[in-house]
Structure formats: C-alpha cells, structure tokens
Amino acid sequence: MKKFALAGNPNSGKTTLFNLLTGSTAHVGNWPGVTVDKKDGVYKKCAENVAIIDLPGIYSLSPYTPEEVIARNYIIDEKPECIINIVDATNLERNLYLTTQLLEIDTPMVVALNMIDAVEKAGDTINSEELEEKLGVPVVRISALKNTGIKELMDKAYEVSSKPREAKTVLLKSAIRTLIDDVKSALIEQNVSNPLFHAIKLIENDEIEVGMHKDLVKIIDDFKQGFNDDIFGTDFEALVADGRYKYISKYFAPVVSSKKESKEKLTKSDKADKVLTHKIFGIPIFLVILFAVFHLTFSEDFLFLGKIFSLPTLEELGLLTEEGEPLNYGVRVLACLYDGALFSPGVIVNNIWNDLLVGELFGWLGGLVEASNMEPWAIGLINSGIFDGISAVLSFLPPILVLFLFFSILEDSGYMARIAFILDRAFRKFGLSGRAFIPMIMGFGCSVPAMINTRTLADENEKTATIRVIPFFSCGAKLPILTAVAGAIVAYFGLGNADLITYGMYLIGIVTAIVSVLLLRSTTLKGETAPFIMELPAYHAPQFKNLMAHLWDKVKHFIKKAFTIILASTIVIWVLTHFSMSWKFLADEEINQSILAGLSSLVQPIFTPLGFGSQLGQYGWVFVVAVIAGLIAKENVIATFATIASCLITSANLDFGSLDVMAENGIDAVQAMIMSTRITIPALISFIAFNMTTIPCFAAVATAKGELQNSKRYKGTLLFWLLSSYIVGAMIYTIGSWWWTLFIWLVAIALVVVFILIKNKKINLKPRRAK
C-alpha cells in the first residue's frame, strides 16, 4: 500500500483533514520512544487504498524538538510516496516556511491550501495558480472544515506519487548558493539519497547531520573562513532561516491580495481575546471557567438549585422503601438524576453508567457465578476479585471522559494556550511553565486524564516533575477518605470541625506539591524552564467530530490498560486478602488471617514514625492493609475499614456499641478502627496525608508508566511517591504529638536546603580570591 504523509503547522487543520480522510480506520499509538501521538489510517477513494500517516504538527525541521525529529526521520527513512503539506491559507507566510524545507526532500509533494473559505470570507484572494508555478508542486484549494476540494487533493496526490520529484531550494539566490552546490556534489559522490536536504542541514550545522557526515564539515569550515555576512557573520543556521523568509516575503507573499486594510478591524477572535486575557478580569474569568468545569463534572447540586429552592429528597417524596431502596425501576432511574437536588451532567453520566449499566451487568454476571457449583474460592476470585476489579476500573471512566471532554473543548477552542499565557509568570517561579497548570488542576478531578494531559509539556524534566506531583492534588476518589476520617475525628474525639480538617488536608496536598516541584527541579530534575515561544491560535468553535475522535482514543487506551496491568494488580491484591499463609481460602470477614494481614504485621514497625505502626498493638495492621487495598482504588481504603470492623466483631468479639460499621459514609467504620486500635488524632491525620501523597491507584500508576516511557524515571517516580508520603506522614505525626519536634524538622529542612544550594553552587563556600 502506498503511504502518504500529512505534514503541516499545528493549528493548520491537519487533524480535521486526517479525520476526514481516514474516518473510522484511524489508529492512534505512540511514535517509538516518545509519547507523541502516531496516527495512521486508510484512505479508500483513490484508485487503490492508500495509508495516511499523520506527522506531528511542526513549524520547521530543526533538530531541537522530538516532534520535528520524528517528522523528518519519517520522511527521510520511511520514504512515503507523497507528502501532503497542509497550509493554513489565512497565515500563508509562516506556513510556507515549512513548505520551503519539505521542498528540499526528493519526495513527491502536494500543497493543500486549507481554510481557503475563511480567506474568501474575509474578502481576500489567493492566486493559487501563481503559487503552484512558483513552488513547482501542485497546489489544491481545500476546506477541511467544509469538506471541499478533498477528492481533487487526493487525486492529485495519487497522480504525483508515481512520478519522481527533484528537490529544489529557495536558497539559490542567497550568499551561500555555491556552498550548497559544493556540499551537495560531495554528497552525491557518496551516493547519499536526498543530497540537497542533507547538504543544507549540514550547512546549518544541524546536530543530527554533523554526526553523520563528519568528513564534509571541513568543506563548510573552509568556506566559512572567507565568508562574513553583515548581519549573521558565519551563523549559517540563522542565515538559512532568514533566506527562506526573505524569499517567501518577496515571491510567495504577493500571491495574496487583501481587499482592505484589515489591521484596524477586530475579528470576533480578537474581541473574545480582549476580554479573556484582560489585565484585570483575565484571571477571575479563568477561575470562573475552571469552577464551571468542575461544577459540571462533579457537583451533586447543579446550579445550586437544591439549596436555593430547598427541593425535597427522594425519601421525603416517599419514593424509597423502608430500607432506603428505590420503590421501583422508575425511581432507580430517577435516583441517577435527582435526589434533593438536580445532579450535574457529569454526575448523571456517572450514575447511569455505574448504577444502571455496569452495576446491573456485573450484578447479573455475579448471580450466574454464585448459582454455579464452582469451588467457593473460584466464585470469590471471579466475583470479588475479577468482577469487582473490572467494575472498579470501569467506574473511573465517566469522570475521566467528562473531565477530558471539557478540557478538550478548552484546548480546541484556543483558550488553553491563553491560560498558559496568563499563568506562565506565576509558574516560572517554581521552574515550570504556564502549561503545567492544567494537568495539575485536572488532578483534583482524576489523576489519569491529568497525567495524559502532560503531553503538552515540551520539556521531559518538567513533564516528569508534573506527573509526580499530580496525585498530591487530591482526586475525587480520595475525598471519601478525607470526609470519613475527618468525620470520625469530630464524632469520636468531639473536637474540631470536619470541613476544616478536609480543607486543611487539601492544603497540605498543594503545599506538598509546591515543595516537591521546587525540590525536584533543583535536584534530580534540574533544568532551565523550557522556552515559551508559542503561537496563540485564533479562537474558534471546537468541532464535535474531532472531540469525539479524541475521546474515543482515550477510552481505547484506558480500557486496554484496565484489562492488563490494572486487572492483574487487582487480582494480586484480592489473592493476598483472601488466602491465608497456608493457602486456605478466606471469606471477607476473615481478613485478619490473610497473607496481607500477616505481611502488614511484619512491615507494621516501618509505620511507627507515622503513628500507625507498632504503637497500635494487636490490631495495628488494619491501617497498613487499608493503604495497600487503596492501591486498587482509593475508595477501597474506607471500604476495607468496614470489612475489617465486621471481621473484628466476629473474630475478636469486639463490641463497637451503637456504631453501624457497614454504614455507607464510613465515619462509623473509622470510629470502630479508632476504638480497636486507640490511634491518636495526629496519627489519623498522618494516615490521611499518607494516603493522599503516596502511590496513587493502579489506574494512575499505569498511566504514569505509559507517559514516562523511560523505566528509570518510572521507578524513580514510585520511589518518590513512597518517600514523599512517608516524610509528610512522619512530619505530621511527630509535630502533632510532640510540638517541639517542629524545631528538629526545621533544622533538617534548613540543612537540606543549604546542601542543595551548595551543590547547585548558588552559595560559594570558598573565599573569593583577591585579584
């Protein structure tokens, strides 16, 4: 099958064109070694089927960014039969800059003049025949958005793909044309393919090329001896770039004729921008938009209607049975949408998915398994190991998708780039760019989409640091831990305010994140903040089709992971909690005899400095078990307490008085744990903090692994999570129990800071030599 490569600037409509050409055949993966999307698909309307490969969006073929290196290596090494260069007609000058570089490769090429409809609407005209003549390759006017000109484009591409094309350059009128000729001839003698392209890259002193042709560097150095440009000296990289733009301004730009002076007229996009990045209102508007996204995704009182009108709950309406179950199926459906308040769209999707679809399906499947005459352990493995594991993972899907949808809309509309623009200054203080904000704030919803979103960060160290701190922005699943433990502290010890404790914990997470980023960026993940030179694309309405294609990719990725790494880890934990050391199968309530409980008692002393180790005595292992169970999904931490509490009632004859240990809100379950272990308040707070900052759930771990690629960084990340949570927990417990330890911590922190500063040579210990 012939291969056509799609190349062009970001925001040139490449994705829209790709989706249009390939439809449902599109396949998304990663380019080897990097997390840049690799998309390919099949176009079926030519004389034969052709493969379409979507190269990353790039502005140039420099050796400095992974996207540009991928694109050039693909064209040079994989030799596609044709390059389709998509060009934004509303911004011809900068887009043609890439075109002049692609022209230097011998591959046949077609230029797709996209968004021609927008140009015409603005009253401008582009003489595409003239452009075609000057470029020497076919130019086809298209609109990917309106689906016009696509067939002509592909027919043209198919036609030229069988004819060889000789590379040409626009640099022949520049001062270095003789040098280009000399190096090119030398390369032809060596039988190098694409001699013109390699010659110019060599002259630019391109890192990748220079390594490949060391022998030819001498020709260039000799030439440099007798050369001196007024402006550039012997900086050929600059000279070449300048040569391209000079040529474009002189010969290509005149094909556009504007009807009017458009500078005075504000487009809709400009007007929107004036408000959205306003000096005073810019930041408040951003905060409101952010609040709206989270409100639409997670709020159980949409638009605060329930509060405002004091709407009745289902129970008050008499629609529930005495056990609090819905009266009939209709009420069950209603309960997904409403209970004392209208739910937000995100919550409704979540309820329908989890209560009606997934819950129903696995309930039915579980019933079938129960009814079969398999061994009890096999029933347990299938029902509570595999099925519960799968449904736990699937239950993450709605929030991930809804959150992703909203952030994709922000990205697609062009607003995301402005958020980075607004916040860059504030983030640079921590060694991050404004782009890092979005993944971090998404962490409050769910770590999985947040980590995937770090792909927008160009710098590898910045990306790793961001992924590492994302779990500290406490996600939705961690909230039940906070509310249950905080509620139990208030109920049992009778002091404090549960909301205050909860907010305090969120704050501890954020502070930990800030400190961690500063620490990481000045130790193992050092580096200058990546340059922030980027295009601010015009605002436009996001496209439904693109959004859906985007979401579908994410679902596929997540499901694939769910059924491999996440499921496997879940089963391991199930086995550890349901078998004794002698491999006897245990019921849920016999968790105290499980391998996990045994292992937990063994490692329990490690947690002594955190307050939930050896000092808790006989039943101290419960907290360690809960932490490990929380790795499947953080909701499990409190659920495990409930299981253990009922276990302790039967196995140890403990009496928890009036507590309903299986209560849904978990506050009673936590109180039962407090009664049986006599754990202190600082230790409980340390326990919450440990859960918030330790290794996140398996779904997030799997995502981090996929995004980091490099296994050393991945292992470093796991270690970092363990260390950070241990230190945070220990700090809270010791200071909370013995206030004077605060001074020991302060001294330790001061020592670490001084040590880092000395290592980074910010402080000079040697006395200055007098001159």
Place this chain on the structure above:
Amino acid sequence: MEKTLNNFSVGEEGMVKRVSGERRIKRRLFDMGITPGAIVYLRKKAPLGDPLEVTIRGYELTLRKNEAENITVEVEE
C-alpha cells in the same frame, strides 16, 4: 532608535534588526518568523506583566520577556 523587544510598551511597532541568544532559542525565534526585516507589534502583556503577545507575519505569538531580550528592533521615533 534601536531597542530590545522586552522594553516595548503595548502598541509599539518596529522592524527586527538582529536576533541573538542561545542557539536553540534563536532557532525557535527564527522558525516562528522573527527574522531581520520582519515587522513586530507588541499587542499585549499577560496580566502579570510577562509573557508578551506580539503580532508577527500576520499571526499572534507569545514569548517571555527574557526571550524577547534577544530581539533587537528598530523603532521610529
């Protein structure tokens, strides 16, 4: 009069004379169209005063002040 782009006030316009700086950043600036002879217009500053938004070759580009420092521009007085 010559001055560097980071010293522009909003609404000022000029012609790029020289671009200096570290290789990677310089190349990026060139690739984005900031080359000698190009007209650059400072459109706005971010609410916190940095980065800047400029119009160059018919589109909007954002860059930080310390990156703009590398760009020397000829301004009419």
